[in-house]
Amino acid sequence: MDDRISELPDYILSDILTMLSMRDLLKTSILSKRWCKLWYLRRDLYFDVFNVLGSSEEELLQTGYLVDVLNTSYIPPGFKFYGVPTMETHINLDMSRDEFVNRVNQFVMNFQGEIIDSFVVNFYLDDEQSSTVDQWISFAIERGVGRIDLLLLGRPYNKPIGLATRRNPCKIDFGSIFLKSNASTLNHLRLQNCLALHPTNCDFTPFKNLRSLSLEESKLDETFMESLLSNCPRLEELCLTFCEFKSSMPEIVSSSLRHLKVIGCYFVSKYDHQVRVNLVLLDCLKLASLELDRLELTSSEDGFDTLNFNTPMLKSIIFSIPLNQDLNTYVALCATFFPQLEILHLTTYTMVTTSLKITQPIKHLKQLNLFIFVDSDILDDAEYDPLWFLNILQACPLLQKLSIMFTEPEFFENQNDVTRDVETFSHDEIKVIELGGCVGNWFEIEFVMNVLKYAHKLEHIVMSPYWREDDELDWKSNSVWFQSGRKRVSEKLQIEEVIGREKVVLK
Structure with missing residues (x-):
């Protein structure tokens, strides 16, 4: 039988390869040197359970990477469950995580492309994989990446089986990353389940072209935020959702910011309770849209409620009024x-x-x-x-x-x-x-x-x-x-x- 596919021109074969999962893409590299060269042209890299471990939920359940668990919620001793229990699908980390990391590493080590546009990981990872994640970030930045999404909660399968307790988030070592590569091409960064601290040996000047930053269910400190804002003159969009701060919400001061979302942020008290923190000072002359849990009022010198906001161009706002x-x-x-x-x-x-x-x-x-x-x-x-x-x-x-x-x-x-x-x-x-x-x-x-x-x-x-x-x-x-x-x-x-x-x- 004639190999009609190999007779296709490079640009058509390249388009076909962009439709394959990362797992299948690696398999094509054994077909011929020409095919191996073509998949290096892929510029959008997306790694999740379906791209890396299996093509469907049914296949992942059969292999054990996913498991169905009966959910009856928590029932106190002595009480009966009333209602219809439901089945929930969870990721089996004991079986899947090492395999996922190894396959992504294999792809990264074999990838010979010089330029990529986006790099996305959607899988539950924590502090044990911190050094590996840093290597992935450096790999992407070295190839002039414009967008990085590290969705390390692995939604929709963000209830892992195999973990007795929730572990520490993945620590991102920005200092080490900046020493190895230039991040000036990066304009979009989204982090979930990460520990983001201010680098000790440098500042965030390499993020000078960053336009969009989203931090979700991550641990931050006030120095990190304030340094990042002062060194990102082109930042237009900032999203902070359910992030943990050390003590309080940092002041948001930016001459470029246009869109801001701050929802569900908190710090942990000495009694191990979550204490909600609210935005109390905002100085953004170009801000057009704002989404908050609630507006935090402060008392002026004459005793009246007021806001420490300087946002004269604001067009849209979302908030709730406290009880x-x-x-x-x-x-x-x-x-x-x-x-x-x-x-x-x-x-x-x-x-x-x-x-x-x-x-x-x-x-x-x-x-x-x-x-x-x-x-x-x-x-x-x-x-x-x-x-x-x-x-x-x-x-x-x-x-x-x-x-x-x-x-x-x-x-x-x-x-x-x-x-x-x-x-x-x-x-x-x-x-x-x-x-x-x-x-x-x-x-x-x-x-x-x-x-x-x-x-x-x-x-x-x-x-x-x-x-x-x-x-x-x-x-x-x-x-x-x-x-x-x-x-x-x-x-x-x-x-x-x-x-x-x-x-x-x-x-």
């Missing part, structure tokens, strides 16, 4: 400290808001997403105004889209149909309103009726029973909506002969 904090304060601070703000994602609690008093409008806000945790007891409070979010429209004169999601909603029994006197107002910009987590409560209906009355350019308002606390979680709903809530809303709109009710969409 028992006043929403009015945060709205006023957003108006003062973020004068160019256009998009706001805000999580709050019903118990922290009585009535929103408009002291200063957020002049340029165009999109607002509200996540409201509903407390059933608050509706019995005579001072609580369940229609406070109507005032949001008055606080944001240029708002075009408003999304409100009630989490854990419930229908309040024995409620009377209340018609609340709302101060007359006019809104000429709002076009789309979405209400999630609806169950047919009277204040949902009153909100819709008032919006239809005062929002002159409204195109539609959607009422949906579905809600979720996080974009990565499944949607939930309360069956009350389907049993009676939707009908209740529809009948109320018909009885009142509300003008514009055709704009209401009931999911």
